[in-house]
Amino acid sequence: MTSAADLSPSYDLVVIGGGPAGLAAASLAARVGLSTVLFDENPGVGGQIYRGITSTPIKNGTVLGEEYWAGGALASEAKVSGAAIVTGATVWTLDPSLAVGVSIAGKARLIQARRVIIATGALERPFPIPGWTLPGVMTAGAAQTTLKAQGLVPDGRTVLAGCGPLLWLLAAQLLRAGVKIEAMLDTASRRNWLRALPHLPDFLLSPYWRKGLALLREVKAKVPVIAVDRLSAAGDGKLKEVVYGTGGTEHRLAADLLLLHHGVVPNVNLANATGAAHRWNERQLCFEPVLDDDFTSSVPGIAVAGDGAGIAGGTAAAERGRIAAIAAVRALKPEASVPDPQVVRQKLAREEMGRAFLDILYRPADSFRRPEGDTVVCRCEEVTARQVRAMADTGCEGPNQMKAFLRSGMGPCQGRLCGLTVTELIAEQRGLSPAEVGYYRLRPPVKPITLAELASLPIGEAERKAVER
Amino acid sequence: MFKRLHDTATVTITVDGQPVRARIGDTVAAALLAAGIDHCRTTPVTGAPRAPYCLMGVCFDCLVTIDGVGNRQGCLVPVREGMAVATQIGKREAGR
Amino acid sequence: MAAREYDVAVVGGGLVGAATAWGLAREGCRVALLDEGDRAVRASRGNFALVWVQSKGLGLAPYAGWTIRSSDAWAGFAAILKDETGLDVCFQRPGGFHLALSEKELEARAEVLKRLHNQPGIVDYKTEILDHSQVARMLPDIGPEVVGASYCPLDGHVNSLRLFRTLHQAIHARGVDYLPSHRVDDIQREGGVFRLLTPQGEVRAGRVALAAGNANMRLAPMVGLEAPMKPERGQIVVTERLRPFLNYPVVTLRQTDEGTVMIGDSKEEGTDPARITLGVAATEAERAVRQFPLLANVNVVRTWSAIRVMTQDGFPIYDESETHPGAFVLCCHSGVTLAANHALTVAPMIARGALDKALVAPFSARRFHVQEAA
Numbered sequence: 039m040t041s042a043a044d045l046s047p048s049y050d051l052v053v054i055g056g057g058p059a060g061l062a063a064a065s066l067a068a069r070v071g072l073s074t075v076l077f078d079e080n081p082g083v084g085g086q087i088y089r090g091i092t093s094t095p096i097k098n099g100t101v102l103g104e105e106y107w108a109g110g111a112l113a114s115e116a117k118v119s120g121a122a123i124v125t126g127a128t129v130w131t132l133d134p135s136l137a138v139g140v141s142i143a144g145k146a147r148l149i150q151a152r153r154v155i156i157a158t159g160a161l162e163r164p165f166p167i168p169g170w171t172l173p174g175v176m177t178a179g180a181a182q183t184t185l186k187a188q189g190l191v192p193d194g195r196t197v198l199a200g201c202g203p204l205l206w207l208l209a210a211q212l213l214r215a216g217v218k219i220e221a222m223l224d225t226a227s228r229r230n231w232l233r234a235l236p237h238l239p240d241f242l243l244s245p246y247w248r249k250g251l252a253l254l255r256e257v258k259a260k261v262p263v264i265a266v267d268r269l270s271a272a273g274d275g276k277l278k279e280v281v282y283g284t285g286g287t288e289h290r291l292a293a294d295l296l297l298l299h300h301g302v303v304p305n306v307n308l309a310n311a312t313g314a315a316h317r318w319n320e321r322q323l324c325f326e327p328v329l330d331d332d333f334t335s336s337v338p339g340i341a342v343a344g345d346g347a348g349i350a351g352g353t354a355a356a357e358r359g360r361i362a363a364i365a366a367v368r369a370l371k372p373e374a375s376v377p378d379p380q381v382v383r384q385k386l387a388r389e390e391m392g393r394a395f396l397d398i399l400y401r402p403a404d405s406f407r408r409p410e411g412d413t414v415v416c417r418c419e420e421v422t423a424r425q426v427r428a429m430a431d432t433g434c435e436g437p438n439q440m441k442a443f444l445r446s447g448m449g450p451c452q453g454r455l456c457g458l459t460v461t462e463l464i465a466e467q468r469g470l471s472p473a474e475v476g477y478y479r480l481r482p483p484v485k486p487i488t489l490a491e492l493a494s495l496p497i498g499e500a501e502r503k504a505v506e507r
Numbered sequence: 508m509f510k511r512l513h514d515t516a517t518v519t520i521t522v523d524g525q526p527v528r529a530r531i532g533d534t535v536a537a538a539l540l541a542a543g544i545d546h547c548r549t550t551p552v553t554g555a556p557r558a559p560y561c562l563m564g565v566c567f568d569c570l571v572t573i574d575g576v577g578n579r580q581g582c583l584v585p586v587r588e589g590m591a592v593a594t595q596i597g598k599r600e601a602g603r
Numbered sequence: 604m605a606a607r608e609y610d611v612a613v614v615g616g617g618l619v620g621a622a623t624a625w626g627l628a629r630e631g632c633r634v635a636l637l638d639e640g641d642r643a644v645r646a647s648r649g650n651f652a653l654v655w656v657q658s659k660g661l662g663l664a665p666y667a668g669w670t671i672r673s674s675d676a677w678a679g680f681a682a683i684l685k686d687e688t689g690l691d692v693c694f695q696r697p698g699g700f701h702l703a704l705s706e707k708e709l710e711a712r713a714e715v716l717k718r719l720h721n722q723p724g725i726v727d728y729k730t731e732i733l734d735h736s737q738v739a740r741m742l743p744d745i746g747p748e749v750v751g752a753s754y755c756p757l758d759g760h761v762n763s764l765r766l767f768r769t770l771h772q773a774i775h776a777r778g779v780d781y782l783p784s785h786r787v788d789d790i791q792r793e794g795g796v797f798r799l800l801t802p803q804g805e806v807r808a809g810r811v812a813l814a815a816g817n818a819n820m821r822l823a824p825m826v827g828l829e830a831p832m833k834p835e836r837g838q839i840v841v842t843e844r845l846r847p848f849l850n851y852p853v854v855t856l857r858q859t860d861e862g863t864v865m866i867g868d869s870k871e872e873g874t875d876p877a878r879i880t881l882g883v884a885a886t887e888a889e890r891a892v893r894q895f896p897l898l899a900n901v902n903v904v905r906t907w908s909a910i911r912v913m914t915q916d917g918f919p920i921y922d923e924s925e926t927h928p929g930a931f932v933l934c935c936h937s938g939v940t941l942a943a944n945h946a947l948t949v950a951p952m953i954a955r956g957a958l959d960k961a962l963v964a965p966f967s968a969r970r971f972h973v974q975e976a977a
Contacts, residue, residue, distance in 0.1 A: 079564055081534065081585045086563055093532055095513045126583075133881065144900075148881070161565045171568075173546045173558030174508065180562035184509060188530065188537045193510035215512060275556050276545055295508050305565065313877055417560075418567060420552040432771055433781035436641020442648040443768035445861070450567040450578070450843060450904050476641060482879055485564075486578075486902035489842065489866075493889035493899075501882030504869045505890065506708075551844040551862060578843055578902055598844045598862045601744075602897030 057085020059344025174277025244392025418449020626950020649909020699758025
């Protein structure tokens with residue numbers, strides 16, 4: 039285990055996040071001799087898609103599928119590349135001067151980088167339905183995490199709800215692991231099909247469509263798939279029933295576990311806190327960093343690779359990581375031999391093909407993104423949709439003012455689970471676009487550190503004088 | 508709520524004083540789910556019970572007290588033999 | 604679009620502007636409150652939330668009396684707000700501390716208070732210097748490095764973000780037209796009516812009250828006033844919610860009613876509220892742990908910077924225009940402490956059309972010219 043004290047004071051390249059983008063970037067840079075460190079806050083590398091890749095107890099290759107095992111090569115490549123791979127390491131700040139604040143086992147360090155690649159990936163889009171805070175309601179990704187990392191699968195009456203490729207993949211993985219799924223409640227709007235059709239030819243050229251169709255068939259053969267336009271979780275202190283409806287009818291389904299998912303969105307917190315410019319992506323309904331062809335952000339020296347740069351999937355993430363790493367090598371060690379970025383870009387373009395079709399086909403319905411009434415929006419501070427909408431009606435135009443008024447986004451998750459919802463609610467209530475409303479302005483620490491850790495950082499004379507008077 | 512595909516439990520932790528078997532490779536949150544524990548905390552705002560939600564470090568619903576230190580993210584901390592986990596009740600107490 | 608007409612246009616939707624707009628609405632005025640957008644540089648979202656008396660007035664004795672007037676009015680002000688909105692801004696006045704971590708700091712503190720109290724015409728506000736054991740009787744969790752403190756029984760605090768929200772809900776309920784994204788580009792006066800020009804159109808009013816913080820520097824000359832400002836940046840560290848452990852506000856550390864602990868009070872040059880100086884946050888954290896060692900392993904969930912509204916001498920400015928009758932300017936650093944005065948004393952003056960010289964003459968910006976001449 040690497041401790042905070044073992045770290046060098048500076049590295050050529052600091053990579054944040056050990057998923058496909060981070061692993062590929064660190065490997066490429068370290069192999070040509072850049073001093074490289076990769077930080078990941080989880081106990082092992084792999085990110086979410088290859089979660090537990092070096093330690094999973096699942097030995098049966100078919101349960102998780104061949105895409106999962108492809109992650110093994112990335113992890114072993116990184117291991118022998120010469121990069122320092124530090125797990126259990128939480129990056130809590132990244133300054134525009136490229137000082138990286140990291141916390142390992144309760145000790146904080148500031149590390150100076152010459153280049154930084156943020157590869158913090160994606161998180162599941164907030165799914166604010168009534169009752170989503172009840173114990174027994176989790177994300178689909180959470181169930182996939184326990185399956186991969188611990189070989190732990192749902193027991194009892196399990197319901198999946200939402201839409202998107204990951205939901206179908208999880209259903210198939212759980213079925214292969216012998217789990218019974220009571221129902222799959224499909225929340226995607228039926229009208230999405232028509233809008234997605236123009237993008238079908240591209241999708242048919244992508245590697246996904248055969249696999250995708252096979253997954254749908256595999257799941258539909260064993261699980262009732264029910265189209266719904268209303269969904270809630272009910273129970274006193276824990277989930278008891280999933281309540282769903284289509285048109286005028288309402289059904290109640292006894293359940294022990296409800297797994298929710300309607301897509302993933304970039305985890306923008308760290309990039310946002312550096313001050314990097316972000317923009318609204320209307321097709322993917324999320325904010326993403328503004329990046330150039332090398333995935334460099336508006337802050338010099340900081341690149342964002344992988345799904346954090348906009349959702350494109352795990353294989354694309356690795357290619358994006360390589361492109362960002364090539365740019366770092368060219369800047370810091372121009373004499374080093376690196377792959378031709380044009381070749382990598384072509385691979386990336388193939389991987390990204392078909393994404394538009396999936397984005398539109400699985401676009402989450404408005405009603406599942408913009409809750410009403412007493413549905414909790416901010417899980418940390420327990421702020422409801424009604425409160426946010428009412429405050430918008432008194433003139434509150436943006437999420438930062440909303441945060442001051444209602445504390446939405448002020449809890450420890452720092453808006454990760456409410457940011458998009460708050461933006462969309464304000465936009466709807468005030469007749470603005472989410473792009474006009476904007477997003478939270480985030481500040482360090484992007485993950486909590488202790489006061490003692492903060493106190494242990496180097497303090498300059500002027501900095502001390504700014505406080506001691 | 509959850510079951511193991513492979514029974515390889517190898518460490519014992521305590522949860523609110525009761526022994527719980529866990530597997531090396533479990534995070535605290537995974538061990539609690541495997542043990543069928545309903546909720547791991549109550550919120551500091553309304554006291555509502557919560558359980559792990561995202562298991563990837565972003566939601567902070569798996570906060571527990573670990574070895575006397577409050578509000579730790581159970582999904583990021585691997586279990587260790589003898590670890591003492593306690594339900595996080597509402598607001599944390601300073602100094603604990 | 605036809606211009607909208609009001610009795611008074613208040614410029615600035617922060618605590619000073621919102622309190623003034625509320626006070627004007629209570630006087631029966633038709634009020635527009637013009638504000639910038641979500642990303643405005645906004646001191647009211649970056650406030651330490653003290654209702655603070657001790658050490659106010661060194662260099663301008665009437666400021667002490669003005670501060671105590673507001674501090675005394677605060678409980679009533681909070682009660683009216685609660686009555687109107689149902690929201691409790693949690694005003695408390697248990698007295699407050701200024702902790703010293705060395706004999707040198709304590710001596711410096713005593714010296715400031717002595718100079719303050721020696722001024723002619725100063726109101727006695729009963730600040731005393733306490734030693735470690737006296738402090739420990741009231742703040743049992745202080746660390747051994749705390750050598751003493753100054754304590755003033757008139758000090759208090761409030762939930763300033765809830766105050767901000769409460770004022771906005773209260774003005775909404777009273778029919779004030781809140782106009783966000785109405786940055787004022789120019790103010791013209793024609794036939795006794797002020798025309799405020801914004802990208803979203805023109806707003807007309809018989810009177811105008813400038814309460815735009817540091818932006819008053821830009822706005823005041825448009826109506827024959829001046830607001831010489833000297834903005835500075837402050838940084839705050841905020842912890843997770845904790846069970847109550849601290850019953851008194853300390854000038855650099857307070858526990859909110861929600862349970863979070865705010866730690867701060869830095870001063871740096873600069874006007875970029877997005878910037879965070881880590882070494883400053885580290886110094887604040889280090890001093891907080893020395894003051895209250897039980898906070899060492901508490902989690903920090905947030906830091907932020909904000910730009911203080913600060914006049915060049917640090918004291919408030921309340922003025923009315925001689926060249927543009929009906930134009931007023933309000934500038935002050937202590938938008939929370941003085942909120943009760945702004946709502947209950949200054950707003951009625953503006954409603955009547957003239958400042959009460961007996962109360963606010965010492966705060967005219969003309970004092971800057973006197974100093975220059977001398």
